[in-house]
Amino acid sequence: MKTPVWIEEHYHRGDYVIALRFHFQRDLVDDCKSIGMKWSSRLKRWYLPNTPSNFSKVYQMLGSRFTIDDSALRQSYNARATQRIRDRLHKEKLQDDLSDTAKLALGQLQTFMHARNYSRHTISNYSAALKVYFGYYGDTDPKSLDSNDYLRFCEHYLIPGQYSKDYQRLLACALRLIYKKVFRSPWDTDEVVYPRKERVLPIVLSREEVALIIKSTPNLKAECLLSLLYSCGLRVSEALNLRWKDIDRDRGLLWVRRGKGAKDRSVPLSKKMMALLENYYHRYRPPEYIFEGQYGGQYSSSSVNQIIRSTCLKLQILKKVTAHTFRHSFATHLMEGGTNLRIIQTLLGHKSSKTTEIYTHVSQFRSDSFRNPFDEME
DSSP: OEEEEEEEEEEEEEEEEEEEEOOOOOOHHHHHHHTOOOEEETTTTEEEOHHHHHHHHHHHHTTTTEEEEEEEHHHHHOOOOHHHHHHHHHHHHHHTOOHHHHHHHHHHHHHHHHHHHOOHHHHHHHHHHHHHHHHTTTTTTTGOOOOHHHHHHHIIIIITOOHHHHHHHHHHHHHHHHHIIIOOOOOOOOGSOOOOOOOOOOOOOEEEEEHHHHHTTTSHHHHHHHHHHEEEEEEEHHHHHHHHGGTTTTTTEEOOOSOTTTTOEEOOHHHHHHHHHHHHHHHHSSSSBBBOOOOOOOOOOHHHHHHHHHHHHHHHSOOOOOOHHHHHHHHHHHTTTTTOHHHHHHTOOSSSSHHHHHGGGGGGGOTTTOOOOGGGGG
């Protein structure tokens, strides 16, 4: 008879975790340790952070050797999904109930941002965040709100709702902009503090993994797109905005128009990539954009990530791979190959070298590039 194992979800140390409950069995305990699970004396469970890759690890470890009961896990997932729907409806209600003064304030902000050439994406995000904030205070005139109201909103809305640090920083940026530049408010907007930014290292694929994913794509369009993301270190939005006129065949360059920060830059286009693009053009012949959807127009980023997810699932690659992972991998592999940091910064279009320096933390040291002082000790 197979040993029963119960898979559960718990909130532990500020995060959701996958926890296993089972009758003691030495080989199963060893298996838990082998995939990095930790023992919680409070939960009396072996656990891992609840991520898709860890979820896959647990199921692969249990395999067909045990009777798996994940009903409690599914019940927890359903409860969280229901809560997310409630939160979304509550947020929509806050936005629908905006007062006339709040609507006027948002219109002033959007006019200000349009006049200063802010991106459409930034205008949309700032407006959505401020709709929730102003909606929370109902009919209160937005100009009368101050830093104490912001702290109260954090305490009673953002923190209980477990909103991400990135969302809190977005709201703080929007508040500073509207109160300092639009309202010319007398209170000091520096009191609107930014949440401490988490330093999360990027996920990087090995060269072999990149080649395997590109080789396993379902069609030539996907192969060409992922190859371009990796070979030129492009953001997915930059790749999808490319037109055929952005390719300079004579000089072997690819022009990225209005990238992040509305900046243009050029990146070298390898002969191998050029040949792949020519093959792709003769097969599909898209009229304007290099990558177009099934019915014309730009290809969507969600379709790109869907292809990547399904390909990685088929290859059993457990890393959380997105389109941006190919850009991270490109920069890391250049750094491991000895490319100068300044050159990598230029290729990626980074404004500051500090942004590029993050790849020094994920690149592998070559064993012959330094001498460990410990090896020289007698």
